[in-house]
Amino acid sequence: MERISQSQLASLIILFQIGSSPLFLLASEAGTDAWLSVFIGMLCGMAVLIAVTLPIYRKTPDKNLAEIFTGTFGKVAGSLFGVTYVVYFGYKAVRNVREFSDLMILYLLPTTPLWFIMFVFLAVAGYAICQGIEVFARIAEILLPIIIIVYIVLFFMIYCTGIFDYQRLLPILDDGLKKVADAAIPELISFPFGEMVLFLMFWKHASPSARTTRTTLFSFLFAGTFITLTNIVIIGSLGTLSGISVVPLMQVVNLVQFANFVERLDPVVALLLFAGVFMKMTAYFFGTTLVFTQVFRMNRRKAVIPVGLLIFMGSLMFRSYMQHIWFGFEKNLKFHFPIFQIGIPVFLLLAVILKSRLQGSKSPPS
Amino acid sequence: MIQTVLGTSSDIVVRKINDDSTGLDGVAFVYIYDLIDQQTVNQMILHPLMTEIGEQTSPSSSSEWLKIIKNKVLSVGQVKELHSMDEAVNQLLEGCTLVFLQGCTVALAANTYGGEYRSIEEPSSQTVIRGPKESFTENIKTNISLMRRRIKSTELRVELRQIGKQTKTHVGIMFLKGIAKDKIVEEIRTRLNRIDTDSILESAYIEEFIQDANMTPFPTIENTERPDAAAAGILEGQIAIIVDGTPFVLLAPVTFVRFFQSSEDFYQRYDIATFLRIIRYVSFFISMLLPSLFIAISTFHQEMLPTPLLISLAAQREGVPFPAIVEALLMEITFEVLREAGVRMPRVIGPAISIVGALVLGQAAVQAGLVSAAMVIVVSFTAIANFVIPAINMAIAARLIRFVMMILGGTLGLFGIMSGMMVILIHLAGLRSFGVPYLAPLSPFIWTNWKDTFIRVPQWAMKKRPPTMASKNNITRQGKGQKPAPPGPNSDT
Numbered sequence: 001m002e003r004i005s006q007s008q009l010a011s012l013i014i015l016f017q018i019g020s021s022p023l024f025l026l027a028s029e030a031g032t033d034a035w036l037s038v039f040i041g042m043l044c045g046m047a048v049l050i051a052v053t054l055p056i057y058r059k060t061p062d063k064n065l066a067e068i069f070t071g072t073f074g075k076v077a078g079s080l081f082g083v084t085y086v087v088y089f090g091y092k093a094v095r096n097v098r099e100f101s102d103l104m105i106l107y108l109l110p111t112t113p114l115w116f117i118m119f120v121f122l123a124v125a126g127y128a129i130c131q132g133i134e135v136f137a138r139i140a141e142i143l144l145p146i147i148i149i150v151y152i153v154l155f156f157m158i159y160c161t162g163i164f165d166y167q168r169l170l171p172i173l174d175d176g177l178k179k180v181a182d183a184a185i186p187e188l189i190s191f192p193f194g195e196m197v198l199f200l201m202f203w204k205h206a207s208p209s210a211r212t213t214r215t216t217l218f219s220f221l222f223a224g225t226f227i228t229l230t231n232i233v234i235i236g237s238l239g240t241l242s243g244i245s246v247v248p249l250m251q252v253v254n255l256v257q258f259a260n261f262v263e264r265l266d267p268v269v270a271l272l273l274f275a276g277v278f279m280k281m282t283a284y285f286f287g288t289t290l291v292f293t294q295v296f297r298m299n300r301r302k303a304v305i306p307v308g309l310l311i312f313m314g315s316l317m318f319r320s321y322m323q324h325i326w327f328g329f330e331k332n333l334k335f336h337f338p339i340f341q342i343g344i345p346v347f348l349l350l351a352v353i354l355k356s357r358l359q360g361s362k363s364p365p366s
Numbered sequence: 367m368i369q370t371v372l373g374t375s376s377d378i379v380v381r382k383i384n385d386d387s388t389g390l391d392g393v394a395f396v397y398i399y400d401l402i403d404q405q406t407v408n409q410m411i412l413h414p415l416m417t418e419i420g421e422q423t424s425p426s427s428s429s430e431w432l433k434i435i436k437n438k439v440l441s442v443g444q445v446k447e448l449h450s451m452d453e454a455v456n457q458l459l460e461g462c463t464l465v466f467l468q469g470c471t472v473a474l475a476a477n478t479y480g481g482e483y484r485s486i487e488e489p490s491s492q493t494v495i496r497g498p499k500e501s502f503t504e505n506i507k508t509n510i511s512l513m514r515r516r517i518k519s520t521e522l523r524v525e526l527r528q529i530g531k532q533t534k535t536h537v538g539i540m541f542l543k544g545i546a547k548d549k550i551v552e553e554i555r556t557r558l559n560r561i562d563t564d565s566i567l568e569s570a571y572i573e574e575f576i577q578d579a580n581m582t583p584f585p586t587i588e589n590t591e592r593p594d595a596a597a598a599g600i601l602e603g604q605i606a607i608i609v610d611g612t613p614f615v616l617l618a619p620v621t622f623v624r625f626f627q628s629s630e631d632f633y634q635r636y637d638i639a640t641f642l643r644i645i646r647y648v649s650f651f652i653s654m655l656l657p658s659l660f661i662a663i664s665t666f667h668q669e670m671l672p673t674p675l676l677i678s679l680a681a682q683r684e685g686v687p688f689p690a691i692v693e694a695l696l697m698e699i700t701f702e703v704l705r706e707a708g709v710r711m712p713r714v715i716g717p718a719i720s721i722v723g724a725l726v727l728g729q730a731a732v733q734a735g736l737v738s739a740a741m742v743i744v745v746s747f748t749a750i751a752n753f754v755i756p757a758i759n760m761a762i763a764a765r766l767i768r769f770v771m772m773i774l775g776g777t778l779g780l781f782g783i784m785s786g787m788m789v790i791l792i793h794l795a796g797l798r799s800f801g802v803p804y805l806a807p808l809s810p811f812i813w814t815n816w817k818d819t820f821i822r823v824p825q826w827a828m829k830k831r832p833p834t835m836a837s838k839n840n841i842t843r844q845g846k847g848q849k850p851a852p853p854g855p856n857s858d859t
Contacts (some may be wrong), residue, residue, distance in 0.1 A: 005810055005811070008810070109778065120782070121785070127789060131793075132796075138810065139795050141810070181844050266670070267780055274788075301813055
């Protein structure tokens with residue numbers, strides 16, 4: 001079986017979590033306290049991770065999600081669950097593809113047809129999946145330090161230019177804690193902090209498995225802190241403007257002028273977004289393909305093509321970026337995603353525990 | 367009999383001696399004139415056989431004679447007994463002199479290997495300012511001796527074999543037992559044994575038969591003509607494959623970053639070496655990406671440039687009839703033609719070509735309004751950056767990728783370049799060289815190797831061999847506490 005090291009797992013988790021989050025101002029309803037909402041969201045996500053997702057992994061450390069389903073509910077019912085997760089993971093990939101391609105058209109290539117960008121993006125991701133989980137994890141390991149360094153330089157420049165003003169973060173908790181918590185739950189649990197359910201597909205490859213839990217928690221914490229920090233920087237730089245811009249980070253960077261020479265840093269942000277969204281999308285694409293191979297008993301390299309086509313068609317279904325965002329934030333985050341991120345996993349965990357109890361009473365360990 | 371196998375080539379010399387006085391009847395020598403050292407044959411074989419043979423007591427049987435000749439008469443270092451015709455012909459083609467006796471089924475082969483070879487000269491493709499000035503030659507024996515002189519360890523192993531049905535080329539693998547990983551040595555042996563071909567004329571033949579990936583522009587086996595570089599590789603656990611007939615020795619396994627190390631890095635001060643090494647990485651990216659970035663920015667993302675620069679660029683491009691991508695491809699192809707001409711043409715014509723290249727294609731093309739001056743700068747800087755990469759096979763990979771990148775940059779702008787880079791990264795991450803991940807130590811992350819990857823730490827700080835290649839049981843390179851320090855205040859000196 002393919003193996004990934006702990007540092008590779010950590011890079012995967014961090015990149016996956018950061019992914020497309022800096023594209024949006026998370027929890028913008030909370031106004032200047034958005035970063036507090038993000039922080040609360042992270043804690044809740046962490047709770048879900050510790051209470052539900054990780055225990056499933058620890059009960060069945062050598063199986064991925066699809067194998068756990070068939071192992072617990074039998075072939076037919078397990079495959080049915082598998083299909084629902086093909087839909088869920090696939091839909092997440094669709095969202096990422098769409099977000100990314102629309103932004104590319106918005107900022108870099110206004111005249112290129114949308115489908116072409118999507119096609120290229122999916123083709124690159126498909127190539128990564130053909131190469132396997134080891135290669136994918138290695139890319140994460142190489143990209144992570146580059147991305148972190150670029151972010152640090154960017155934040156440093158923003159600070160030096162004097163855009164950042166911590167006064168914009170004040171007053172803290174002006175509208176009370178309730179508004180902050182309302183913004184955080186359930187939206188921020190579903191995106192991005194509850195998405196760790198995908199890693200049930202990858203954890204089994206991590207070695208040594210004894211340290212996987214620790215690595216996961218630490219990298220999750222790191223990513224969460226990082227997202228909170230980004231949020232603070234955006235609000236501190238844009239203030240009330242941040243709620244209305246399409247990509248707030250791009251807006252902030254537009255204001256940076258450094259040493260009369262560095263003026264246009266948009267492409268740098270585009271590069272960061274490219275790397276982040278690419279990793280996240282490929283992770284979902286990968287997860288979809290893996291479940292797909294499990295359910296339909298197919299070779300991974302062959303399964304990439306139908307799955308890729310499904311995602312491609314799916315991402316063409318939204319009429320516009322605005323519809324896409326509205327649908328995502330209003331419907332999916334509140335109603336649909338929690339089912340897959342919390343509902344089914346809780347059910348699965350109970351089933352796994354129950355099954356191991358039953359088996360334990362039937363055949364006591366010799 | 368020999369003549370039936372080899373035909374009547376005029377360079378085969380058969381000499382018979384019939385001397386009844388000693389009781390030895392019918393001795394014959396066979397050698398190929400061009401492969402032997404005439405002096406050795408005369409002094410060590412012919413002369414003793416003709417004169418000293420009389421001093422021996424004459425035995426009865428011819429096999430007794432053979433023993434006497436082998437042990438007392440032939441004063442050559444290496445004498446072998448041959449039992450079959452095939453063996454005899456092989457030895458003959460290797461440059462041995464065969465001695466036959468009438469009535470005896472065993473022949474003797476005395477090593478009289480000789481003939482003209484190029485002497486050891488300065489390396490021509492991997493030059494250094496400071497460092498040894500020897501390079502390998504076409505002779506495998508010289509090459510092995512060059513290596514043996516550098517590594518006098520008892521653990522140094524040389525395994526010779528012949529590959530090629532027609533050429534019967536000697537191919538040797540050389541490694542340090544205990545430092546090279548046994549698994550990799552075994553892998554190289556099996557891959558070499560699997561080769562079934564007519565001819566091996568250069569080490570590239572071997573390389574193409576044994577490399578891990580064929581569908582890649584990136585080399586997965588290193589080659590060098592510098593004995594010191596090969597020795598350094600062997601000391602780090604690499605395995606050298608030495609091929610007769612070429613001065614280029616193969617080194618495997620290899621990682622991506624090794625192609626950016628020059629042996630001179632270790633002969634200069636470490637801080638300077640680090641600086642030079644970073645320059646090389648930067649040059650690699652320039653030579654791969656600069657034209658495509660220029661195309662992408664000037665076609666799709668003009669807003670990224672500061673306004674004064676944009677205006678000056680636009681003014682230059684005003685009279686140019688082509689889009690930027692066509693202009694760049696035109697110039698790049700022109701340059702590739704010039705470079706190829708520079709390599710192939712006779713040395714005497716050199717200056718003429720450089721005048722044509724510099725004046726006609728640079729100056730005149732701009733004045734004629736065919737290309738913009740900025741494009742000429744971009745293309746020539748790219749070309750020069752390409753020469754910085756020490757390994758020519760890696761430089762060629764960058765050249766090839768450049769063209770793909772230019773097309774991507776011309777059609778999809780920065781997005782295309784990013785996608786292309788991502789594909790290259792995925793591709794590199796998937797490559798292996800004899801089981802060693804190509805991108806190690808970047809990923810999988812190996813901290814020990816980082817001391818000699820982007821930076822080079824001083825010799826005393828490299829306490830361990832890189833674990834990517836060297837065996838884990840024998841990892842320590844040197845003792846502790848080697849950092850030089852000034853003598854204490856109490857010391858007299």
